[in-house]
Amino acid sequence: MSTSLSLRPNILSRLRGFRVNNFRLYLGIFIIFVVVAMAVLASHLTKFDPISQDLLNTLQGGTAEHFLGTDNLGRDVWSRLLYGGRTDLFLASIAVLAPFVIGTVVGAICGYFSGWVDTLVMRIADVVVAFPFYVLVISLVFILGNGVGSIFIAISLVSWVAYARIVRAETMIVRSKEFIEAAQTGGISNQKIITRHVLPNVITQAIVYAMSDIVLNIGVIVTLSYFGLGIVPPTPDWGRMIAEGQQFLAGGYYALTILPALAVVITSLGLSFIGDGLAVALRVKR
Amino acid sequence: MNAMNSGAMTSNVLEVEDLQIVARIAGRDYIAIDNISFSVAEGHARGLVGESGSGKSLTLRAIMGLLPANVRVTSGVIKFQGQDLLAEGGKYRKSVLGTGISMVFQEPSVALNPVMKIGKQITDSLMQHSDLNRKQARERAIDLMDQVGIREASKRVDDFPFQLSGGMKQRVMIAAALACGPELILCDEPTTALDVTIQAQIIELFKKLRSELKVSLLYVTHDIGVVAELCDAISVMYSGRIVEQADDINKVFSHPRHPYTKALLSAIPRIDGPIQRLKGLDNTGPSLTQRSQELAPPMTNVEPGWQIAPFEFADLDALWSASSHE
Numbered sequence: 001m002s003t004s005l006s007l008r009p010n011i012l013s014r015l016r017g018f019r020v021n022n023f024r025l026y027l028g029i030f031i032i033f034v035v036v037a038m039a040v041l042a043s044h045l046t047k048f049d050p051i052s053q054d055l056l057n058t059l060q061g062g063t064a065e066h067f068l069g070t071d072n073l074g075r076d077v078w079s080r081l082l083y084g085g086r087t088d089l090f091l092a093s094i095a096v097l098a099p100f101v102i103g104t105v106v107g108a109i110c111g112y113f114s115g116w117v118d119t120l121v122m123r124i125a126d127v128v129v130a131f132p133f134y135v136l137v138i139s140l141v142f143i144l145g146n147g148v149g150s151i152f153i154a155i156s157l158v159s160w161v162a163y164a165r166i167v168r169a170e171t172m173i174v175r176s177k178e179f180i181e182a183a184q185t186g187g188i189s190n191q192k193i194i195t196r197h198v199l200p201n202v203i204t205q206a207i208v209y210a211m212s213d214i215v216l217n218i219g220v221i222v223t224l225s226y227f228g229l230g231i232v233p234p235t236p237d238w239g240r241m242i243a244e245g246q247q248f249l250a251g252g253y254y255a256l257t258i259l260p261a262l263a264v265v266i267t268s269l270g271l272s273f274i275g276d277g278l279a280v281a282l283r284v285k286r
Numbered sequence: 287m288n289a290m291n292s293g294a295m296t297s298n299v300l301e302v303e304d305l306q307i308v309a310r311i312a313g314r315d316y317i318a319i320d321n322i323s324f325s326v327a328e329g330h331a332r333g334l335v336g337e338s339g340s341g342k343s344l345t346l347r348a349i350m351g352l353l354p355a356n357v358r359v360t361s362g363v364i365k366f367q368g369q370d371l372l373a374e375g376g377k378y379r380k381s382v383l384g385t386g387i388s389m390v391f392q393e394p395s396v397a398l399n400p401v402m403k404i405g406k407q408i409t410d411s412l413m414q415h416s417d418l419n420r421k422q423a424r425e426r427a428i429d430l431m432d433q434v435g436i437r438e439a440s441k442r443v444d445d446f447p448f449q450l451s452g453g454m455k456q457r458v459m460i461a462a463a464l465a466c467g468p469e470l471i472l473c474d475e476p477t478t479a480l481d482v483t484i485q486a487q488i489i490e491l492f493k494k495l496r497s498e499l500k501v502s503l504l505y506v507t508h509d510i511g512v513v514a515e516l517c518d519a520i521s522v523m524y525s526g527r528i529v530e531q532a533d534d535i536n537k538v539f540s541h542p543r544h545p546y547t548k549a550l551l552s553a554i555p556r557i558d559g560p561i562q563r564l565k566g567l568d569n570t571g572p573s574l575t576q577r578s579q580e581l582a583p584p585m586t587n588v589e590p591g592w593q594i595a596p597f598e599f600a601d602l603d604a605l606w607s608a609s610s611h612e
Contacts, residue, residue: 177396178393179398179399181397184352184383185387185389185472186388186410186411186414187381187383187385189414201399201400
């Protein structure tokens with residue numbers, strides 16, 4: 001989209017004004033950097049295939065070979081954590097893009113033109129919001145069937161609403177600004193006014209929300225696979241690891257459940273820190 | 287009544303005839319502007335003067351098609367280069383915005399996009415209407431910035447608005463208005479938000495542009511001194527009507543006929559004179575919802591190219607009687 005181009009000077013100019021003591025932002029970036037690096041470099045950080053079973057060495061604690069142990073099928077927990085992170089992070093980030101783009105475009109158009117299109121779209125948004133988020137996503141995945149594709153579609157169908165509402169509200173504020181009128185008197189087309197003048201002024205809010213939305217998405221994806229929906233085994237994934245490890249809690253094999261849960265918590269914390277930090281750093285001075 | 291505007295049709299860049307604008311407030315229609323007729327001759331500047339709420343900005347907005355949703359033009363013609371701007375839902379207007387008519391706003395700090403480089407804003411309209419590539423547009427922006435007196439234009443072209451002073455921002459606005467080489471620039475109090483020395487510089491700039499580019503101006507202001515310096519024609523507005531107008535500004539300044547014009551002129555503060563209130567006027571004009579809804583009576587010619595409205599007019603009467611109590 002052409003918006004990313006005009007966005008650049010905006011972000012850069014704001015970056016220059018970053019507060020040095022935005023500790024949360026840096027902590028968040030550090031955590032996410034480490035988590036992403038581990039997921040990306042998974043193949044270099046472990047020599048074990050996350051799905052190859054070793055039925056002779058099941059449910060081992062930490063050994064010299066498998067330093068986080070193995071699960072009930074003898075799969076290396078460390079490499080399953082790394083590859084599981086790869087699945088969840090990738091899916092969560094991808095699933096943030098479509099709602100981000102759809103919601104931002106719809107919100108900007110509604111806010112800029114208002115009128116009956118705006119009324120219609122916002123009523124649809126009301127309907128979507130009327131259902132609890134998880135109930136809607138789970139039933140959508142249930143209808144669409146298991147698989148990465150259905151998770152993607154389900155999340156997109158539900159979470160564009162938040163972006164649309166945020167961007168619409170911001171657009172309505174920006175639209176009343178004189179520089180929009182100035183652009184109109186210059187004979188600039190509505191489409192260009194939206195992409196060049198409105199979006200760069202409203203997109204920061206959507207970006208900040210996207211950070212917390214990734215957290216939400218990780219939650220959704222992990223929850224879905226915990227319930228046996230969405231990601232199909234044997235693809236490694238934190239939710240399924242938690243679900244499978246659960247059976248062995250009573251036997252004292254806590255690590256099988258706690259480690260992937262910890263991974264979810266740490267990743268979510270990191271993203272939340274980035275979201276909060278960005279909200280402070282990009283705060284629009286009005 | 288249309289014949290009131292002197293001068294041949296062809297030499298007028300802008301002609302406004304019998305303009306009436308109605309505002310809908312709380313379910314009721316109020317006449318905001320009535321019986322407005324004036325023209326701007328090619329290469330000339332007309333000052334539209336009046337106190338706050340007299341309808342001068344609304345007139346500009348009607349020309350530009352920037353009226354709020356509850357305000358509409360109910361009758362009248364606005365012609366640019368002889369063609370009706372309001373015809374076919376403003377189709378013709380759309381084609382001349384930026385290229386034929388452009389506008390300079392009152393507050394340069396809010397009329398510039400805070401997150402866009404000024405060079406890009408200057409050529410934004412130009413890029414819409416021509417096939418220039420980015421590099422050419424940048425060159426053009428630097429040229430325009432030179433033209434409006436921004437020093438070291440090639441260094442400042444990539445600045446953002448917040449890096450510029452108010453006066454510089456207004457120069458950027460003017461450069462943007464000039465970008466497509468318009469015949470007419472509408473100015474909505476472009477110096478009101480600036481301090482006096484900068485104001486003088488901007489007026490000098492407008493004078494220079496007038497003589498160099500032969501661009502016509504419709505200059506809205508409440509500062510009659512600015513009009514005296516910059517314009518050759520004047521229309522004085524009060525309470526949504528024109529009370530006096532002349533194609534030769536000196537006539538109005540030396541022998542104002544209408545009592546409101548007289549009062550307005552005598553209200554210009556003089557550095558050597560005593561501090562005084564508006565003579566004969568105790569109040570500002572009534573607010574829109576309290577205005578008389580009677581239609582404006584036709585204006586009469588003092589001489590060709592100089593018209594005044596009848597002195598009896600309900601909204602004015604209120605002011606006179608208020609002052610007579612003194």
